[in-house]
Amino acid sequence: MTLKEVINSNNFIVTTEICPPKGVEVKPLLEKAKILKGLVDAVNVTDNQRAKMNLSSLAFSRLLVEEGFDPIFQMTCRDKNALALQSDILGAYALGIRNILAITGDYPIGGTVRPVYDLDSVQLISTIKKMANEGIDSFGDKLLGKPDFLVGGAVNPGSEPLEPQLIKMKKKIAAGTDFFQTQVIYDIELFKKFLEEVNDPNLKIIAGIFPLKTYKLAVFLNEKVPGVKIPPEILSRMEKSANPENEGLEIAADLINQVKTLCSGVHIMTLNSLEMVEALISRTNLK
């Protein structure tokens, strides 16, 4: 089933993500990706994540189509102007890509990179949906055919204060967002509170899950990544564990089991440790 079909069928959604390589040797990663066959409904392809240059998200999304996956082409507003973004949207459709995650993109700090942000994430979602539904681009010009994309947006349930995030989320919903992927969550109570605030049971919300590998990583995420809160008991489990990688998987499996009844799906992020995706899915009987 395609992601669209899974979403429409109301089945629990399982997605993961791949960060394209820095370089042109794509075969090892594509080979590794085979482990995901039949385990996930769709695979996100990150777009120069953390504002670091890698092989293009569009190109790797196409490679995944060729391998029989349903990719979610991540598009940030950071690197391309309104012309290039829309040109890539058309290109992606022509290459068999059917899902886009439209996000702002981390700011590139230092060096000779000047970010663009011609469009923001709400405007990008609105643009893609207008192209898909009306066959018109952001300049008001008619397209040959309609690129019918499923469009995802991002939301951070841990944002403090939450209200401005929710207001922006509502704008994304009004613009036609089909599903939301959340920032990684560790605090289930905070996630429940977020869902209560959103208060829209029909909304497709896919919870971000990132298995911790080390205590140091947990501390880093907790202290440095905006809106990521790791409860003290999880930090303590990671600190005390003799096998932190396994502990991280256990914690992630617990989280998945808890969100199963709360939202529409999970998005498992492992920074290309795809065997961890497999391990988690099997521990949680997701597939």
Add this chain to the structure above:
Amino acid sequence: MIITEPKNKDQILKSLADVKSVFVVGCGRCATSCSTGGEKEVGAMVDFLKASGKEVLGSKVMEAPCDERIVIKDHAANTSQIDKADAILAMSCGAGVQVIAEVSGKHTLPALDSMFLGKTKRHGKFSELCIMCGDCLLEDTGGICPVSRCSKGLLNGPCGGSHNGKCEVNENYDCGWYLIFEKLKKLNKMDKLKEFRKPKDYSRIIRPRKVETK
């Protein structure tokens, strides 16, 4: 006000490598307020250049080096010294440097970097408030500009990197959208925050821009 920062002294000397004699120009407006190109800083620059082996033929803090009329007048009054100099060192914003270069016809070098349009918080402390986008939207954002005060210039609310009122780019930066949110809440104008904003009209920044009101 245009906020300027002094260039590194070594960089200035490097740009003056082939120059034996200099005339130094300061700015009586913004650079004086920034303490980067007023009487005091011009005096210190003259001393520094002399100590570095340069011949300084004179100096003048022009009232506004960005105003061509003033520069023409000040240039005429100092023409004997300026004409003899190999170069002019301008302690003004980039607009001033260019007007001086054009009016004098001389090799003119910048001593400052032009940083931004902003406010003076206190002596020596400035912050950016406007990028001069030509499409002002302050009426909808509680008098706080998201284009200059959100690092990404977003128009429809904060990104996921906003946290506890701070920005992902630098935890010492306030999130512009957090400030707007708080202000609109106070003004009881939260409906403004909920409005979808279309992309900006970038035709207003096709460079070089000209404004002619008469």
